[in-house]
Ligand SMILES: [Zn+2]
């Protein structure tokens with residue numbers, strides 16, 4: 001999740017925290033490039049207080065060229081990139097790729113400016129459920145006392161840690177409040193609201209030894225494409241909670257991503273036996289077979305997943321895409337896309353795919369009560385009318 005704490009934003013701190021829980025796991029500060037010792041100390045203090053873990057400052061790592069903002073990297077600007085700016089998401093991924101095994105949370109800090117892929121400046125960035133946050137310790141441009149510096153860093157770290165604990169932005173008087181204008185800075189609240197206080201308390205009380213924590217590590221490592229560490233974390237999650245079919249399904253996907261298809265099939269079959277009503281193991285096996293393992297078996301698993309899915313709008317959308325993209329079965333794809341709409345779905349991608357499949361220029365309506373649309377050569381697809389949403393007719 002983006003933290004939109006904008007450059008210069010003086011976020012506010014939560015109330016003094018509770019005594020540290022006696023949980024295993026450590027926290028780390030990771031400098032990227034040259035970062036003043038005083039700034040590392042500020043991050044260390046904030047992280048120790050907010051996580052209740054022992055904090056270690058790791059040796060500085062070079063700023064990775066691959067994380068440069070695309071504007072700087074591609075040289076597309078008319079004037080040279082005035083200051084080397086880094087993509088916050090890419091820098092976070094670089095930090096997550098090399099975390100010590102006992103990491104509870106880690107703060108990556110750089111003095112370089114950060115931005116989003118659309119080149120909006122950011123001061124901090126984090127994603128829900130992941131272990132890392134990143135922030136820019138760029139000099140604020142005005143003189144700050146050391147106390148004010150520490151408060152500023154603590155506010156940034158608290159806000160971003162809140163994101164990792166699953167807290168979204170907040171409109172209440174809350175440290176999770178998003179800052180969208182300079183005028184709002186002065187009104188920034190001091191504490192998390194009660195709802196987000198609960199996220200902070202639950203988040204910091206989590207144990208790195210719990211199956212859920214290991215599963216989150218697996219999902220984090222999957223996201224950055226680190227299949228082997230992802231599979232290791234998910235295998236650990238399965239070992240710690242063998243009854244949870246979600247962990248087994250995620251492990252199957254990680255093994256599939258590693259190319260270990262037979263092992264993935266075994267794990268997914270176990271997951272389906274363990275939770276026969278859950279759609280996910282069936283979807284995962286459908287993808288496994290469709291991707292080359294045994295394409296003829298994909299369809300039965302896909303349909304079995306759709307049947308078990310409590311969300312038919314989502315299920316038919318996913319099934320249609322799989323039929324269209326992986327199985328090259330356009331008629332089956334059309335059937336599922338039409339079902340998506342019949343159940344009240346209006347996903348623009350589904351509608352665009354359906355139009356493409358039916359005819360890219362002269363739209364053939366197969367069921368005018370479901371889709372009433374026309375193709376305008378000037379304006380493209382025109383949805384003239386759609387039946388009311390809210391379930392199958
Ligand atoms: Zn935020």
Ligand SMILES: [Zn+2]
Nearest residue numbers: 170174193196
């Ligand atoms: Zn809140």
